[in-house]
Amino acid sequence: GEDVEQSLFLSVREGDSSVINCTYTDSSSTYLYWYKQEPGAGLQLLTYIFSNMDMKQDQRLTVLLNKKDKHLSLRIADTQTGDSAIYFCAEKTGRRALTFGSGTRLQVQP
């Protein structure tokens, strides 16, 4: 079945860029997503990208998609302490449900 993998933890200093990586196995994925989960909160959709795109930028967020390698990344520029959270990569194929990764905990140090 489909699988989505992420590294578990990333620590950066405030003001640096953060890059969170994700790999997936389903080559027919149509949409790929990044969700943010703050402590005690739900899953907040940050951004998504179509599989026929290779980059999407939205303010401090840049999503890069390498479809050949099935690799997705989320870059957060000028990372702030408020960006500390768990970031989930997810993929969707057609009408099937989202498949989530395990989440990457981002810790931003002042």
Added chain:
Amino acid sequence: EPEVTQTPSHQVTQMGQEVILRCVPISNHLYFYWYRQILGQKVEFLVSFYNNEISEKSEIFDDQFSVERPDGSNFTLKIRSTKLEDSAMYFCASSQVNRDGDRELFFGEGSRLTVL
């Protein structure tokens, strides 16, 4: 901004008891979902619901689980006889088809279920 709301935020129950988790989706959404996240593990899909019937379900969603939309606003998940391994955070989500033809899911804050 419209949001998905879930109750209760935390429920503690004894093994074998029935539990109902409630969700109020965003009002103009037509697709509804339940996901769960066992502590430290992935967010897993349970079931999706459209037009008053289940449209997709995972292997996790066995006969112990059921979903219902009892009125025009609530969407419930019932676990008939809870097991220890049902302890998890349960997320409700709803979606509408957006202008790109995709269903963008909006999640609630989750209901934490602890089975003792």
